[in-house]
Amino acid sequence: MRLVVVGDTLLDREVHGTVTRIAPDAPAPVLDEERVSERPGGAGLAALLAARRGIEVALVTALAPDAAGARLSELLTAAGIRVYALPLPGGTPEKIRLRAAGQVLLRLDRGGPPRPPGDVPAAALDVLRDAGAILVSDYGRGVARHPALRAAVEESKAPVVWDPHPNGPPPVPNCRLVTPNEAEARRLSGDAGDGSGLATAQRAGHALRQRWQAAAVVVTRGAAGAVLCQGGPTPLVVPVPAASSGDTCGAGDAFAVAAAVALAEGALVSEAVGAAVAAASDYVAGDPEMSGKAAHEGRIGAAEAGRLAAEVRTRGGTVVATGGCFDLLHTGHLATLRAARALGDCLIVCLNSDSSVRGLKGDNRPLTGQEDRGCLLAALDCVDAVVVFDEPTPEPVLAWLRPDVWVKGGDYDTLPETEIVQRWGGQTVIVPYLDGRSTTRTIAEARRR
Incomplete structure (x- = not known):
């Protein structure tokens, strides 16, 4: 042209x-x-x-x-x-x-x-x-x-x-x-x-x-x-x-x-x-x-997440991270993200890629591709950066990101990421999850209708 x-x-x-x-x-x-x-x-x-x-x-x-x-x-x-x-x-x-x-x-x-x-x-x-x-x-x-x-x-x-x-x-x-x-x-x-x-x-x-x-x-x-x-x-x-x-x-x-x-x-x-x-x-x-x-697309990627974490640490701040699939973003996700952001000076979301979600939840997921999921998350005022990972768990990302606080929302007794986060003196935190809000439940309800 x-x-x-x-x-x-x-x-x-x-x-x-x-x-x-x-x-x-x-x-x-x-x-x-x-x-x-x-x-x-x-x-x-x-x-x-x-x-x-x-x-x-x-x-x-x-x-x-x-x-x-x-x-x-x-x-x-x-x-x-x-x-x-x-x-x-x-x-x-x-x-x-x-x-x-x-x-x-x-x-x-x-x-x-x-x-x-x-x-x-x-x-x-x-x-x-x-x-x-x-x-x-x-x-x-x-x-x-x-x-x-x-x-x-x-x-x-x-x-x-x-x-x-x-x-x-x-x-x-x-x-x-x-x-x-x-x-x-x-x-x-x-x-x-x-x-x-x-x-x-x-x-x-x-x-x-x-x-x-x-x-x-x-x-x-x-x-x-x-x-x-x-x-x-x-x-x-x-x-x-x-x-x-x-x-x-x-x-x-x-x-x-x-x-x-x-x-x-x-x-x-x-x-x-x-x-x-x-x-x-x-x-x-x-x-x-x-x-x-x-x-907001400039806030997506490993380079941006690493730059942000280094900048916050230089100022003596606290780097908070959370992770998940975030397929069909809903108010339960939003509540978790806002609670996580309140725990520090920045929030970095570790997002499962499309291939990672398929491995965890089956071939019919995700319903929303990783590019759109990343853009939606990055557009939220409580999210400062998004990094996408292909592995089944976020541990490889956590190993180089080294957040001060790792947050998950839900009814957990313990978090599988606790051991790796403690290696650099970080801590894991669970925040309340809104009852009745889940992507799986939303999909099931939509199919019934």
């Missing part, structure tokens, strides 16, 4: 340094430069994020014959992106941010006012005709307004995702998805913003969908998730997997890329928006290459 990104590309340059004094000739901080980083911005960043997913990417953009344009060509080509450049009069746009201690002190823009790009190369029109999906990443500098490109995008049979800009043209008709953020949606629709943010997003999204003749409009709302407006009057609200306080610059590009890729792979629009919200959240959290994994 080839994704074709269309739009304005600019050069993002970050100048990092330290401020220790004020200039003697003006009330301004003096930045001592330490390092400089450069990356493509605008549609170039969208293409870069797509290439990191391992898919074939072509970028149709406009570049001037200057140093910034040459540097962008170098960066994009090195990332494996095929660049189809329209001639750009004037200078290639640049955004230069001066940073100290992670904070932006000043942004300097170069390139002058937008100027219409020149003729579209025939090869660019050919690549649009053969696209598996098209993402128009409009930054309001003229590429998305080019008549030949607009005609080619409109004629394409591939799904089109359009990321609009207030200074740019309207999307072509029949886009599969248009992705304004909340501020853009208000400005583009003329909505005064009366009522809640959700109500505003809903009104603006429906108004823009009808105006643009789009199949769907999704209004992105940062930490509040996204509001998807389709044919019906009731929107779909997609929350973020986990809030993050990271840098949001580029999150809109991550969102649009994930949506376009998902649509190209056959996803429903609602599924594509869910994947896009997760991808944007990961990007803001500082991991743009997670490809849309939910945040």
Whole structure:
């Protein structure tokens, strides 16, 4: 599958340094430069994020014959992106941010006012005709307004995702998805913003969908998730997997890329928006290459469990662990997990793999696969990490995890793990189990009905 990104590309340059004094000739901080980083911005960043997913990417953009344009060509080509450049009069746009201690002190823009790009190369029109999906990443500098490109995008049979800009043209008709953020949606629709943010997003999204003749409009709302407006009057609200306080610059590009890729792979629009919200959240959290994994999935695995246990011990805390199959998670499980978490500073769940459950309970179990069981457990606020094991018992995991407390819920006189836990001075604990709650009983009751 080839994704074709269309739009304005600019050069993002970050100048990092330290401020220790004020200039003697003006009330301004003096930045001592330490390092400089450069990356493509605008549609170039969208293409870069797509290439990191391992898919074939072509970028149709406009570049001037200057140093910034040459540097962008170098960066994009090195990332494996095929660049189809329209001639750009004037200078290639640049955004230069001066940073100290992670904070932006000043942004300097170069390139002058937008100027219409020149003729579209025939090869660019050919690549649009053969696209598996098209993402128009409009930054309001003229590429998305080019008549030949607009005609080619409109004629394409591939799904089109359009990321609009207030200074740019309207999307072509029949886009599969248009992705304004909340501020853009208000400005583009003329909505005064009366009522809640959700109500505003809903009104603006429906108004823009009808105006643009789009199949769907999704209004992105940062930490509040996204509001998807389709044919019906009731929107779909997609929350973020986990809030993050990271840098949001580029999150809109991550969102649009994930949506376009998902649509190209056959996803429903609602599924594509869910994947896009997760991808944007990961990007803001500082991991743009997670490809849309939910945040809690990062808490699953032996490496994460070991890292967490070491960190807690370094702080002088208590590591608590419990284990089980957790097939058809129910309130009895939840009571045990909450009681276990209250005994220390973290709770690590040792989860029987699918093969381990089959060996213990028969070929018709588990009903829920280990990936889903792990995700459900990791999503609970009382669980800090999950590690999956294939053996009949958790003892091999306990041998390297070495928890301070091993917990089981139920009516036990003793626990078989006591001997191994005592080797490093740990203790085993039994907590009450809610009467009448069990997976086996739930399955039997369901079969009777």
